[in-house]
Amino acid sequence: MTRPCVAIGIILSFYPTWSSLEAAPPSLTVRQLTTGPLHHFFGYIGHVQNVPWNKSGRYILALRTPVRDHLPTGSEPAEIVLLDTQNDNSARVVAHSRAWNPQQGTMLYWNPQAQETQFLFNDRDPVTNKVFCVLFDISRGERGERVREYKFDETPIGNGGVAQRGGKFLAINYGRMGRLRRVTGYAEAYDWTGDAMHPADDGVFVVDINTGAKKLLVSFAQLASALRSVEPAIDQQALFINHTLWSRDDSRVYFYVRGGWDKPGPRVNVPVVMDADGSRLRPLKHFIGGHPEWLDGQRLIGDLDGEQVIYDCESMKVVGKLGNKTILPKPGDDIALSPDAKWFVNGYRIGAENFYAFLRLNDNATVTSQAFSVRGWTSGDLRIDPSPNWNRESNQILVSALANDAEQSRQLFLITLHTD
Numbered sequence: 001m002t003r004p005c006v007a008i009g010i011i012l013s014f015y016p017t018w019s020s021l022e023a024a025p026p027s028l029t030v031r032q033l034t035t036g037p038l039h040h041f042f043g044y045i046g047h048v049q050n051v052p053w054n055k056s057g058r059y060i061l062a063l064r065t066p067v068r069d070h071l072p073t074g075s076e077p078a079e080i081v082l083l084d085t086q087n088d089n090s091a092r093v094v095a096h097s098r099a100w101n102p103q104q105g106t107m108l109y110w111n112p113q114a115q116e117t118q119f120l121f122n123d124r125d126p127v128t129n130k131v132f133c134v135l136f137d138i139s140r141g142e143r144g145e146r147v148r149e150y151k152f153d154e155t156p157i158g159n160g161g162v163a164q165r166g167g168k169f170l171a172i173n174y175g176r177m178g179r180l181r182r183v184t185g186y187a188e189a190y191d192w193t194g195d196a197m198h199p200a201d202d203g204v205f206v207v208d209i210n211t212g213a214k215k216l217l218v219s220f221a222q223l224a225s226a227l228r229s230v231e232p233a234i235d236q237q238a239l240f241i242n243h244t245l246w247s248r249d250d251s252r253v254y255f256y257v258r259g260g261w262d263k264p265g266p267r268v269n270v271p272v273v274m275d276a277d278g279s280r281l282r283p284l285k286h287f288i289g290g291h292p293e294w295l296d297g298q299r300l301i302g303d304l305d306g307e308q309v310i311y312d313c314e315s316m317k318v319v320g321k322l323g324n325k326t327i328l329p330k331p332g333d334d335i336a337l338s339p340d341a342k343w344f345v346n347g348y349r350i351g352a353e354n355f356y357a358f359l360r361l362n363d364n365a366t367v368t369s370q371a372f373s374v375r376g377w378t379s380g381d382l383r384i385d386p387s388p389n390w391n392r393e394s395n396q397i398l399v400s401a402l403a404n405d406a407e408q409s410r411q412l413f414l415i416t417l418h419t420d
Helices: 174-180 220-227 232-236
Strands: 006-011 027-032 039-041 059-065 078-084 090-097 118-124 131-137 145-150 158-162 168-172 203-208 214-219 239-246 252-259 268-275 289-294 299-304 307-312 317-322 334-337 343-350 353-360 366-368 396-402 410-418
Touching (some): 059 090, 090 118, 090 131, 118 158, 131 158, 168 174, 168 239, 174 239, 203 220, 203 239, 214 220, 220 232, 220 239, 232 252, 239 289, 289 334, 299 334
Parallel strands (some): 039 410
Antiparallel strands (some): 006 027, 027 410, 039 059, 059 078, 118 131, 131 145, 168 203, 203 214, 239 252, 252 268, 299 307, 307 317, 334 343, 343 353, 353 366, 396 410
16 A cells, blocks of 8 residues: 655744855755554664665565554564555555564564665564574565564574674563563563573673574673672562663674663663673673663763763763753753764653754754654654654664654654765
């Protein structure tokens, strides 16, 4: 079915003031790509170059579902669709996922080694509820087909982030998160760790995309041992992992070690970095909060004391700042660096509306979007986060918000950045 595009506005806010002799200030246009009554969204934040578009830019990956008022179970699969940008963004169903949530979707990633036709997503067995990752190729067969399923019967894990240069993905236990951090887990998914607070057979895994080989990089037992001196509450809480992020050169991995979201008591919330082989695990000396992004192979962008800072993971020091509190008012919300590393976007919420502030790194030119309504979906497990996702040309982002329709359905919008 063809789904019309709806142009809904042009935004001209910018900073700083530009004279007539200078280049034109950046501006934005906004277009609604999908329509209801079914809901459409991509999922995870577009940091670490998680791009919804395939290599040529013809297809945009998305999820489509009628489910919105509760966390989905394995009996409520979402459709995985391709939006055809050369055919009025018409949606073609190519697969289904039984492992998804409203915040992160099903961890859709185009395979960096075959970006035109292959992508990864999470799924689960409808009988056992065991989670696994799928490699799918849209060029095979009439509708595309599954090339490989990464199933590990004793330790069922799903994709937690694909290496930016490809070849492997980090994997985590979404069943454990379904108990301990519901918003990022899969409801009722199988969890082999039971009541273990710091299991030795679970943690952060890495899986080879081509061979299917799996390795446990660091266990919860190892994490507890390494972090006990800096986080005394670690022995009071069952640990889980959030936001496993490869650096731009795939040499390092950043993630949060967390605990205490499922019950009262002191929380564990420690940002850590390690080498890609699991060695040199170390907590950051400063708490770089929000949803950090990698600037390169060594430096992170994140929130420190309400400012958007650049943090060096080797010296453990702040080595720079981006913008200011006027330009980037909520640096702890969702952020993403463009694939060409020239533009930075901060998606943030004020009240019941999401906004997107763009910053050009070489001259601090900025432009901020119109408001996108998320009224009624601003908190809890079902909230609609800003979650900006760049395209490959670094001049558009895909976002999710409420449409102006009878159902107030969740739909995808395209923000195009104009610099000429």
